[in-house]
Each structure stands twice: as structure tokens, then as C-alpha cells.
Amino acid sequence: MIWQQIANGIATGAVYALTTLGLTMVYGVLRVLHVAHAGVYALGAYVGLWAFRATGSFWLSLVAAMAACALAGLLIERFLYAPLLHLPRIIPLIASIGLFIAMEEAFRIVAGPYALAYDAEVRFGSLALGPLRLTGPQTLILTVTLVLLGLLWLLLSRSKVGLAMRATAMDAEITSSFGVNTRAIIALNFLIGSAMAGAAGALIGVYDNQVWPTMGSVPAYKCLAIVVLGGLGNIPGSVLASFLIGLAETLLIGIVAIPFPRDALAFVAMILVLMFRPYGLLGKG
Amino acid sequence: MTYGEFAAVRGVSFDVHDGDLVTIIGANGAGKSTILRSVMGLLRPRAGKILFRGEDITAEPGYLRARRGISLVPEGRRILPDLTVEENLRLGTYVLQDAGEVAAELERAYSLFPQLRARARQRGKTLSGGEQQMLAIARALVGRPRLLLLDEVSLGLMPTLVEQTFQTIKELYRQGATILLVEQNARMALSVATRGYVLETGTITLSGTAAELAADPKVKRAYLGG
Numbered sequence: 226m227i228w229q230q231i232a233n234g235i236a237t238g239a240v241y242a243l244t245t246l247g248l249t250m251v252y253g254v255l256r257v258l259h260v261a262h263a264g265v266y267a268l269g270a271y272v273g274l275w276a277f278r279a280t281g282s283f284w285l286s287l288v289a290a291m292a293a294c295a296l297a298g299l300l301i302e303r304f305l306y307a308p309l310l311h312l313p314r315i316i317p318l319i320a321s322i323g324l325f326i327a328m329e330e331a332f333r334i335v336a337g338p339y340a341l342a343y344d345a346e347v348r349f350g351s352l353a354l355g356p357l358r359l360t361g362p363q364t365l366i367l368t369v370t371l372v373l374l375g376l377l378w379l380l381l382s383r384s385k386v387g388l389a390m391r392a393t394a395m396d397a398e399i400t401s402s403f404g405v406n407t408r409a410i411i412a413l414n415f416l417i418g419s420a421m422a423g424a425a426g427a428l429i430g431v432y433d434n435q436v437w438p439t440m441g442s443v444p445a446y447k448c449l450a451i452v453v454l455g456g457l458g459n460i461p462g463s464v465l466a467s468f469l470i471g472l473a474e475t476l477l478i479g480i481v482a483i484p485f486p487r488d489a490l491a492f493v494a495m496i497l498v499l500m501f502r503p504y505g506l507l508g509k510g
Numbered sequence: 511m512t513y514g515e516f517a518a519v520r521g522v523s524f525d526v527h528d529g530d531l532v533t534i535i536g537a538n539g540a541g542k543s544t545i546l547r548s549v550m551g552l553l554r555p556r557a558g559k560i561l562f563r564g565e566d567i568t569a570e571p572g573y574l575r576a577r578r579g580i581s582l583v584p585e586g587r588r589i590l591p592d593l594t595v596e597e598n599l600r601l602g603t604y605v606l607q608d609a610g611e612v613a614a615e616l617e618r619a620y621s622l623f624p625q626l627r628a629r630a631r632q633r634g635k636t637l638s639g640g641e642q643q644m645l646a647i648a649r650a651l652v653g654r655p656r657l658l659l660l661d662e663v664s665l666g667l668m669p670t671l672v673e674q675t676f677q678t679i680k681e682l683y684r685q686g687a688t689i690l691l692v693e694q695n696a697r698m699a700l701s702v703a704t705r706g707y708v709l710e711t712g713t714i715t716l717s718g719t720a721a722e723l724a725a726d727p728k729v730k731r732a733y734l735g736g
């Protein structure tokens with residue numbers, strides 16, 4: 226029972242990690258809370274579903290979701306944030322919330338207000354680590370997440386572009402003086418973060434076997450809590466916080482059975498952590 | 511040059527010839543850093559032109575100017591705090607294409623500042639102020655710049671290191687680098703420079719060879735302390 230909850234928690238945490246990464250990366254380079262990112266996540270689920278209906282292949286639908294969301298992220302950077310960045314940060318934030326609401330409405334108009342089934346049969350082996358058993362779908366989520374996180378880590382830590390990405394997040398102006406096209410680097414952050422969110426949307430669509438217009442609402446605010454918890458803009462911190470929240474939610478709610486709304490937990494955790502570590506778990510002062 | 515509506519520097523015209531070591535001296539707030547930042551392309555002048563090797567680069571963003579060979583040691587060092595010393599240097603080599611060249615430049619930087627070699631894996635923010643200054647200088651050199659912009663490089667360094675840094679600057683100059691140097695320490699600056707300009711509240715009031723400026727009574731009184 227507890228092991229089953231842990232397995233659920235790992236899968237949930239993996240999806241949070243994929244979704245939150247984009248927020249963290251965007252905050253890292255722009256210092257903007259990219260609320261519309263949750264709309265990109267839902268877009269990933271819809272595109273994945275449509276691609277799955279068209280092709281019958283889960284893997285193709287995953288790739289399609291990532292590609293469509295990468296493109297959406299680039300467009301959002303170019304047409305929503307770039308023109309607003311010289312203004313106080315509250316203005317891009319409000320624009321972002323506006324875009325998120327507009328996206329939810331667009332999904333409702335295009336696909337209808339009800340939940341659609343994303344019943345991709347993915348044959349994926351289940352995984353047993355001692356008493357811990359991950360079901361096929363859970364193993365799929367964890368594997369895709371770990372592969373994407375691993376690729377991102379390799380890019381950031383081993384490549385010249387990754388060095389430029391990290392430097393841009395610390396001081397874009399001085400980084401540009403070394404020949405780095407920091408605008409392109411910012412766009413790349415959107416591209417990668419949005420593709421990750423697209424993967425998360427498609428994976429959760431399959432895992433829950435449903436896709437609906439407001440599926441991004443809860444992730445929208447929960448991921449904000451997670452990025453704050455991990456230390457704003459801190460990538461390892463947001464991954465750690467994602468898994469902690471995923472596990473805490475399933476364990477506390479599933480085992481202790483306290484009458485406590487599951488989705489509030491991330492915020493309680495955020496408040497508690499911020500009281501003792503104002504810059505988040507791995508954030509720096 | 512303007513910050514908002516405030517004109518920090520206006521009507522300034524100066525040139526740095528290939529292989530020259532030119533200094534701009536001036537009081538705090540005169541606009542020295544503003545000039546260097548606009549040559550680097552971190553600020554856009556509202557009017558006027560910037561030419562580099564005969565080409566108009568006024569509209570070009572900073573990263574393209576870096577690729578042309580302009581490099582800046584900024585005021586306040588601006589070390590990337592969470593990158594290691596080596597990563598900061600690697601960023602300085604971003605414009606180089608060849609991995610062998612990069613390795614050679616890193617090696618040269620480490621032999622110039624052996625203290626940096628010992629701290630290669632340490633994060634930038636953990637260096638002392640003087641070490642950060644060395645890193646900022648080394649980082650600007652490893653990209654093999656054609657024009658090196660130095661903003662108060664001696665600030666925060668102990669006297670022997672100031673001496674050593676100016677030796678390094680002279681050495682670079684002898685090897686053919688073109689250098690534009692801004693200094694609080696006008697005596698030091700005029701001792702290494704070939705030519706100089708005096709900047710007062712955003713305008714150039716005097717120019718000449720370094721020897722002429724050092725002998726000028728006004729300069730002596732205002733910047734050389736007697």
C-alpha cells in the first residue's frame with residue numbers, strides 16, 4: 226500500500242518536474258513568472274491526443290506534442306514577452322495570465338468543454354525495485370522524464386551552448402559582451418522548457434486517459450509554488466521540489482488520510498520552507 | 511549618450527588607432543564607463559557614430575561587436591558568480607572556434623595569473639575581490655581581442671598587483687593589442703598610455719600625448735594631485 230503510494234508519488238513528481246522546468250528556465254533568464262506555461266502544458270496534451278488519433282502511435286504523438294509546444298514557446302517569447310520586457314515585471318505577468326485564460330478558452334472552443342480520452346496503449350515494462358513496483362505507465366513517465374532531464378543536464382553542463390545558457394541566466398548583459406547572442410539563448414530556454422511541458426502534458430493525458438480544457442489550472446499555480454520552493458530559477462532545486470511535492474501529496478493524503486485538499490499541500494510546504502529558507506530549498510541568498 | 515532623458519556624455523569624439531594605448535581620464539561621474547559601455551555595444555548612443563576598423567558598428571548589438579574583436583573588462587568585474595573560474599574563462603573564449611586555441615588561451619591566462627589556476631574549479635563568487643579582478647582581466651584577454659576596453663582594472667588590487675597588471679597591459683600593447691584604458695589612477699594611466707583624453711562632465715576638454723597631458727598644469731592639479 227505504502228509502496229504503491231510511493232510509486233504514484235514518483236510518477237506525479239516526474240510530471241511536476243517536466244512541467245516546472247520551463248517555468249524555472251524562463252524565470253532564470255527573464256525574471257518573469259510565466260503563468261501561460263500551464264497553457265502550453267495543456268496544449269501538449271491536446272496536440273498529443275490529436276497526433277495520436279491521426280497516427281495511432283504514442284511515440285509520434287509525444288514528439289508532436291513536444292514540437293508544437295516548442296513552437297508555441299518561441300512564439301510566446303517573441304510576441305508576448307519580448308515587447309513587454311522593458312516594462313515593470315507586473316505587466317508581462319498580467320499578460321501571461323491573460324494568455325493562459327485565452328488558451329483555456331481556445332481549447333474549450335476548439336475541442337469542446339468535456340474531457341477527451343487519450344487512450345494510447347503504450348507497451349512499457351513495469352519496474353520492480355525491491356518492494357517498489359512501478360506500473361507500465363508509471364515506468365514510462367519516469368523513463369521519459371529521466372531521459373529528458375539527463376539530456377538537459379548534459380546540454381547545460383557539457384556544451385558551449387549550455388555554458389552560454391547558464392551565464393545568460395546570471396548576467397545577460399555581460400554574457401553578451403563575450404559574443405553570446407543572448408536573445409537567441411532566451412528563445413532557446415523557451416523552446417526547451419516548452420517542449421518539456423508538452424511532454425508532460427502528453428504523458429499525463431495518457432496516464433489519466435483524459436484531456437480537458439482547464440487541465441492546466443491546477444498545475445499553473447502548483448508549479449508556481451514548486452519553483453518558489455526549489456529556489457526561483459534554480460533547475461536542480463525545482464526538480465527536487467517537484468519530486469518532494471509529488472511524494473508528499475500521495476503519501477500524506479493516501480496514507481494518513483487526513484481530510485486535507487491535496488492540491489493545497491504544495492502551498493503549505495512552500496510557506497513552511499520559506500519561513501526557514503527564504504530563497505527556497507536550493508536557492509541562494 | 512543618454513540614460514533616459516539624462517545626457518551623461520555628449521558631443522564626445524575620440525579615436526584609438528590600431529596598436530595604440532589610449533587613456534581617458536576624468537573625475538567620478540564624468541562618463542568614462544558610459545563611453546566604454548557604448549563602444550562595447552551595451553548602450554546605444556542616441557546620436558553619433560561608432561566606427562571600428564573603418565566600419566560603422568553603431569547599430570550592431572554587443573555580441574556581434576565581441577565577434578569583431580572588441581572586449582571589455584567592465585567596471586565592477588561582473589564575474590559570473592555561479593560559474594567556476596574556468597567556466598568564466600571559457601565564456602571569454604566563446605568567440606574562438608578552435609578547441610586547441612581555447613586550450614592555449616586558457617593556459618596563457620593561467621600562466622599570467624597562477625592564482626587563477628589554483629582556483630580553476632572554484633565558483634567565481636568565492637574568489638577574493640582582487641582575484642575576481644584578475645579573472646575579469648584574464649577573461650577579456652582569452653578571446654584574443656583586437657580592441658581591449660579596460661574600466662578601472664586596478665581598482666581593489668594591492669600595489670604589487672597594480673604594478674603587475676600595468677606591466678601586463680604594457681606587454682599586451684607591445685604585442686600589438688589596441689587598448690582603451692579608463693583609470694582613477696591617472697598617474698599610472700598616463701605612464702603607460704601613448705595618448706589621452708580628459709573627460710569632464712560628459713565632454714572632452716583636453717587631448718594630447720600622454721606626456722603632454724602629464725605635464726599640463728590643469729591635469730596636474732586635478733588628477734595627479736599637485
Ligand SMILES: Nc1ncnc2c1ncn2[C@@H]1O[C@H](COP(=O)(O)OP(=O)(O)OP(=O)(O)O)[C@@H](O)[C@H]1O
Nearest residue numbers: 513516518536537538539540541542543544545585
Ligand atoms: N543607468 C544609469 N541611469 C542614469 N544615470 C546613469 C546611469 N549610469 C550612469 N549614470 C550617470 O551617468 C554619469 C556618468 O556615469 P559613468 O558611470 O559613465 O561615470 P564614470 O566616469 O565611469 O565614473 P566613475 O569614475 O565613478 O566610475 C553619472 O553622472 C552617472 O550618475
Ligand SMILES: [Mg+2]
Nearest residue numbers: 542543544585
Ligand atoms: Mg566608471
